[in-house]
Amino acid sequence: MNYSYYPGCTLRNKAKDLDRWARECAEVLGFHLDELNDWQCCGGVYPLGSDEIASKLPSVRALNDAKEHGQDLVAVCSACYHVLKRVNNDMANVPDIQTRANNYMALDEPYKGETKVLHYLEVLRDRVGFDELKKKVVKPLSGRKIGAYYGCLLLRPSGILAFDDPEDPTILEDFIRALGAEPVIYPYRNECCGGYVSLKEPELAGSLCDRIADSAKGFEAECLVTACPLCKYNLSKSGKLPVVYFTELLAEALGIKEDDK
Amino acid sequence: MSKQSELIAEISGVNPLKCMKCGKCSASCPSFNEMDIKPHQFVSYIQRDDIEALTASKSLYKCLSCFACVERCPRGVKPGKLIDAARQLVLRQRGQEYLSPDEVPALLDEETPQQLLMSAFRKYRR
Ligand code: SF4
Ligand code: SF4
Ligand code: SF4
Ligand code: SF4
Numbered sequence: 001m002n003y004s005y006y007p008g009c010t011l012r013n014k015a016k017d018l019d020r021w022a023r024e025c026a027e028v029l030g031f032h033l034d035e036l037n038d039w040q041c042c043g044g045v046y047p048l049g050s051d052e053i054a055s056k057l058p059s060v061r062a063l064n065d066a067k068e069h070g071q072d073l074v075a076v077c078s079a080c081y082h083v084l085k086r087v088n089n090d091m092a093n094v095p096d097i098q099t100r101a102n103n104y105m106a107l108d109e110p111y112k113g114e115t116k117v118l119h120y121l122e123v124l125r126d127r128v129g130f131d132e133l134k135k136k137v138v139k140p141l142s143g144r145k146i147g148a149y150y151g152c153l154l155l156r157p158s159g160i161l162a163f164d165d166p167e168d169p170t171i172l173e174d175f176i177r178a179l180g181a182e183p184v185i186y187p188y189r190n191e192c193c194g195g196y197v198s199l200k201e202p203e204l205a206g207s208l209c210d211r212i213a214d215s216a217k218g219f220e221a222e223c224l225v226t227a228c229p230l231c232k233y234n235l236s237k238s239g240k241l242p243v244v245y246f247t248e249l250l251a252e253a254l255g256i257k258e259d260d261k
Numbered sequence: 262m263s264k265q266s267e268l269i270a271e272i273s274g275v276n277p278l279k280c281m282k283c284g285k286c287s288a289s290c291p292s293f294n295e296m297d298i299k300p301h302q303f304v305s306y307i308q309r310d311d312i313e314a315l316t317a318s319k320s321l322y323k324c325l326s327c328f329a330c331v332e333r334c335p336r337g338v339k340p341g342k343l344i345d346a347a348r349q350l351v352l353r354q355r356g357q358e359y360l361s362p363d364e365v366p367a368l369l370d371e372e373t374p375q376q377l378l379m380s381a382f383r384k385y386r387r
Binding site: 008010014015041049050051055077152155156158166191193194195196197199200203204213229230234236250 | 331
């Protein structure tokens with residue numbers, strides 16, 4: 001199975017591990033990520049203003065490219081996924097945005113939100129299946145207690161993202177279980193790490209991250225797992241727990257990456 | 262409604278009149294302690310047309326766009342979108358940007374992800 005793949009700017013630089021292991025694990029699991037040609041950065045945040053068009057166009061182009069390839073579009077970064085999925089929803093359901101974006105882009109055939117956007121974790125859950133994943137694990141992460149950190153961008157607003165239950169998600173815990181480790185459930189797993197405020201208000205982001213990491217530690221997590229480079233950056237700064245990308249754990253369990261913990 | 266509250270309504274697409282003042286948004290907000298005007302109060306200020314106070318509020322730069330309030334509001338009011346629209350209103354006036362390229366180098370470290378810069382520029386500049 002081939003998917004169109006939108007890596008995102010951060011995965012090309014600071015988050016190379018998130019990208020590399022996503023691609024390599026895909027091959028082990030029997031699917032392939034075809035990187036889109038000429039994708040542009042999505043901007044990292046969904047433009048909330050209802051009159052914004054220009055800032056959505058890079059996402060629309062990526063979505064349309066996937067459509068032209070006849071493929072679903074996969075993202076690994078939580079933020080890319082969030083932005084792509086919300087822009088896609090606009091293109092499908094908000095006539096004003098649909099018309100204006102299409103007028104601007106002048107495609108042969110207008111884009112109307114046809115592409116299905118998937119997070120890599122959804123591919124694992126819904127296409128590969130966690131039971132199948134479990135069978136492919138050669139180095140189970142036995143005895144490791146891992147706290148899933150969802151943050152916000154994967155879950156909310158749930159009406160549009162429809163990724164998992166926004167208040168009681170299970171996908172990362174099921175993923176952790178499939179790899180043979182023990183998921184740690186803690187109350188702050190879907191609280192925001194501060195996101196972009198860490199640039200100008202580092203104390204605010206710091207106090208939010210401390211609260212999240214303390215909560216996870218209180219339930220005996222040894223590390224946190226995330227799909228978002230910004231979550232990883234913010235949480236790592238607080239320095240209370242190691243933070244890893246989910247694709248790193250996956251690669252370890254599939255036996256293609258040494259545990260360098 | 263003043264021109265400015267009309268603009269906020271238009272940018273946000275939110276109808277503040279639906280608010281039933283239950284306070285759930287503020288109870289959900291991770292930045293509550295940092296905000297001089299709290300999320301549920303934001304809604305009331307707009308209802309009252311007190312836009313000047315909102316555009317001067319430091320809450321505009323404390324909101325994380327985490328959508329917790331948007332998710333949990335029982336009336337679909339989306340206070341986080343109102344805060345974002347009020348910030349947009351301020352940023353769209355020339356010279357009111359919250360992040361200037363000159364200050365960026367000093368804010369970076371070895372690990373800063375591109376995503377952080379991109380997002381901050383989106384949120385803090387026109
Ligand atoms: S979400 Fe982040 S990593 Fe993804 S493309 Fe946008 S800015 Fe870059
Ligand atoms: S938790 Fe923070 S970085 Fe992660 S998705 Fe939310 S705002 Fe973004
Ligand atoms: S949660 Fe919604 S209804 Fe309740 S106070 Fe906030 S905006 Fe109003
Ligand atoms: S979106 Fe802003 S106001 Fe709403 S809960 Fe998050 S930080 Fe608070």
